[in-house]
Amino acid sequence: MSLAADATSTSLDVVEPAAVAVIGTGAIGQDLISKIHRSRVLDCRLVAGRNPGSAGLRHAERFGYPTSADGIDAVMAAASAFDVVFDATNAASHPHHWRLLEPLGTLVVDLTPSRVGQMVVPTVTGLAAATRRNINLISCGGQASIPVVHALATGFPVAYVEVVSTVASEVAGRATRLNLDEYVATTEHAVTTFSGVPDVKAILNISPAVPPATFRTAVHARIPGADPAAVRAAVDRAAERVRSFAPGYAVTACAVVDDRVTVTVQVTADSDILPRYAGNLDIINSAAIMVAEQRAARLGRTARTEAGR
Structure with missing residues (x-):
């Protein structure tokens, strides 16, 4: 299965x-x-x-x-x-x-x-x-990034991973702010666990932008000899699986320049109570x-x- x-x-x-x-x-x-x-x-x-x-x-x-x-x-x-x-x-x-x-x-x-x-x-x-x-x-950034990171690490020789998530200040409550250190450590640990890549960095940006920024996560990976078409196919397959339970999950960018791969996903909320930009929650x-x-x-x-x- x-x-x-x-x-x-x-x-x-x-x-x-x-x-x-x-x-x-x-x-x-x-x-x-x-x-x-x-x-x-x-x-x-x-x-x-x-x-x-x-x-x-x-x-x-x-x-x-x-x-x-x-x-x-x-x-x-x-x-x-x-x-x-x-x-x-x-x-x-x-x-x-x-x-x-x-x-x-x-x-x-x-x-x-x-x-x-x-x-x-x-x-x-x-x-x-x-x-x-x-x-x-894990974390909202972990749930958004790990499907992509896992897909890349399964098919390609990934040497480094950086995960940068941005959430709107309006939906980053007190617990989120108290948990910032734990968020980073836990997300990095999970990315390494599910990718096998030891060199990992996680960052969380809390944006005060008006109107509020829609939740997005950028995955930066170093993959020597990466084929752009193969990378995009792997990322699209991973995203389609995530949409089976989070329909607002979308790949908004997928670029390969030399050995650097950047994949950006955006998540809009499918909720009776949350604003659409709160895809992290x-x-x-x-x-x-x-x-x-x-x-x-x-x-x-x-x-x-x-x-x-």
């Missing part, structure tokens, strides 16, 4: 939706809530934050979901363990959250650059390959929902098997 098929072949015919909770009520958390609401196999049972007056809690209440300002304590106090917990807080908080959740058998989907769990990029790793109960989605959240729906499908298959005994 191809990686693309593996990443998107989840059966959504489940017996009962998976019970999920969201920790974190910033822009990422709000978009997650909307995406969970659209899913027929995920049932949001709790949205937990720290600020009782946050827009994220009000957003969840509009959907009729239970909310709490007690953060992880509210998750731990629930009457029964959740099937999936999305951690949309920050890299410093995630290790503590994981220590509490690990004994419960819950799948934890980490949207922070904590580097604690198993790294997943849907079209590169597939979803069935996720064997641990703590799944780390949309791509990582879309990956998170895919991971959770895979979990729901597995729980459904188990339930059908048990019901048939």
